[in-house]
Amino acid sequence: MSITVRYFASLREQLGRGEDRLDAGDADTAAAVWARAVPERDMPERVLIAVNQEYAEPDHPVRDGDEVAFFPPVTGG
């Protein structure tokens, strides 16, 4: 198993990729996943986070097999 990390919209374009796969780490949170997946950049201030397709805070725990997504403010409708 592993952690799937997904990026959308302008964030995906800026990072130049839509997805990363990480091995599960000890005591992972969404913010820790960002730090490991995108070491080249601080987590943006206005970023939205979803863990397993539900909105979550940066300190939300992340386990092996989880999907963590980072994306900019939404603009649908």
Next chain:
Amino acid sequence: MSITVRYFASLREQLGRGEDRLDAGDADTAAAVWARAVPERDMPERVLIAVNQEYAEPDHPVRDGDEVAFFPPVTGG
């Protein structure tokens, strides 16, 4: 010329007629028109009044050629 008086809905049914024609009177108001057209009954408290198809108060002046309508609260839509 004359004044056309119209009644709608439950009021029309209660009076047994939809329309009266009156000669114009001196110093007519909508209330005075009611009193002359329907002498058998006081003007109902919640009645709505229109003079020439615009809402009006009981003291609205009425002239020769005008159309005065009396009707119960509206229930469309």
Next chain:
Amino acid sequence: MSVSLHPKPFDPWTLVATHQAGVAAGRFGATAVFVGTMRDFNEGDDVRAMTLEHYPGMTEKHLEAIVAQARERWTLEDCLIAHRVGAIEPGEPIVVTAVWSAHRREAFEACRFLMEELKHRAPFWKREALADGGTRWVEKNTEG
């Protein structure tokens, strides 16, 4: 801008689609529509049919005045009001109000305004035929 009275059943969605074909595309971002449909119950009673009386001439003038008020109050691209008159059966549409505007706030607020004004002031009167064979004039509109 369109205000119309319909003695026969109409399809509200076709009416709105047809009207919209005449609204400049690309200009409006928001359309709000309300459709009032005849229910088969009212105030706890089963209702079999309804007759909608109106005041020919004043009704149209009044609906046009309501639309003019909405257009003074909000920036709107277009408005439509259609209302049935005469004999109506449960499940049939009674009224449609539709508003096209650049932004959704205007569309929602103006569409609701048209309906509330229409309900409170437009000269229509409902007489219900009840399942038990009786008829009654509706005395008071439901609050909205």
Next chain:
Amino acid sequence: MSVSLHPKPFDPWTLVATHQAGVAAGRFGATAVFVGTMRDFNEGDDVRAMTLEHYPGMTEKHLEAIVAQARERWTLEDCLIAHRVGAIEPGEPIVVTAVWSAHRREAFEACRFLMEELKHRAPFWKREALADGGTRWVEKNTEG
């Protein structure tokens, strides 16, 4: 209850009419519908086309959750949300929210709630292609 994503253009009025055919006639007296349509301008610029990105899986779950919230808050007969994804041109519908209920207050309020929630939280992102050849991500939704 229906939530759907559409990679191709749809006709909102046909969608609503078709869905309504499955809602018990006579039970609902009020239908409120909102349609968001692509404009050819935004923030002062001419917009030629748009791409709507979304988060497959989360988007549907989130829209269904919004509908569930609305049904907890108001007594509703039925709800529909349809949303475009992918390449969109000016004049094409982007989103439809529709609510069927006994009374108009519920229908209006729930329809607006669905739109506001969708705008603020559902994972969709717009990229605009401008008339001058450039593209940009829309950063912020208009207030409604």
